Amino acid sequence: MSENKLTAAVRSEFGKGSARRARREGQVPAVLYGHKTEPRHLLLGALEFAAILRHSGTNALLTLDIDGEEQLALPKQIDVHPLTRIIEHTDLLVVRKGEKVTVEISVSVTGEAAPGSLVTNDADVIEVEVEATHIPEGFEVSIEGAEIGTQITAADVKLPAGATLVSDPETLLVNVIEAPTEADLESEEEEAPEGEAAEDAAQEAEQAAESEEA
CATH class of the missing domain: 1.20.5 (Single alpha-helices involved in coiled-coils or other helix-helix interfaces)
Structure with missing residues (x-):
């Protein structure tokens, strides 16, 4: 996973009015919490944060620079305006090197199934426990030449060393049926x-x- 450095300013004003002003100024209000630490209210650069999410996904491991202090964090929740698609707020979770976290990872399908078949995607994410600094950006499953009746479940996804499947192993991801x-x-x-x-x-x-x- 690539390193995502992001400068975070300590937020000194609170309330809906100050949050709106921050967004107008190109900043995203954020709350950093975890490991029994006091929540820290921060401001992130909106363009920089959005660029990281586009490049590394919502499981991007962030290296925050808070007044010269570095802190690893993961986006826990990202609130996006339904119309403007502007990031309005985010919750960040404090993480430490060597620590394992539970995250949802997207699963994409590659290849073409056998002629005369129809491929349905029943789920496109699985939940795994993995070391915070080695979160996969995504998994792939191949259906190349898969015959009618083939089913791919969460248990069939090849996980990297050190990762553990949290989702039900029988969760159906892909079903190949007769067209x-x-x-x-x-x-x-x-x-x-x-x-x-x-x-x-x-x-x-x-x-x-x-x-x-x-």
């Missing part, structure tokens, strides 16, 4: 109107019964 034929799709289209008509009829009958009772 529907053109006839199957046409049959579904023909059955859909009949099903809708039956549902409408049931609703009309229910409404008629309610009218009679009234």
Whole structure:
């Protein structure tokens, strides 16, 4: 994992008004806590922090420079505005070298399954316990040539040395099933109107019964 150095200023003003001002000035309000230490309220450079997340993901290990003191930290929660996509706040967890942490790691699928198959992704992350300074950026599973009926679970993901699977080993990640034929799709289209008509009829009958009772 690459080193992500980030300067953090100690935050001296609090409240919604000061947080809005900080964001207007290109800073992200943050709280650093963990290891039974007092929470520290900080300000991070918004552009620098966003660039680290784009490059290393939300599990990026940060080396914070706080008034000349270095502190390792992991993003615990990142609040993003739903419309502007601006990072509004983040919680950071204090970590130490050699310490193990539990994190969610994304799983991507590579390759092409056998002809006539359909690949469904039931989950795209797994939870693992790993040393804080060696968090993988992601895992890959290959379905190259996988036959119909193939299933890939969390237990099938190859973990690096020292990492332990926390997710249920039977968690289904990828399922290779038989692709529907053109006839199957046409049959579904023909059955859909009949099903809708039956549902409408049931609703009309229910409404008629309610009218009679009234």
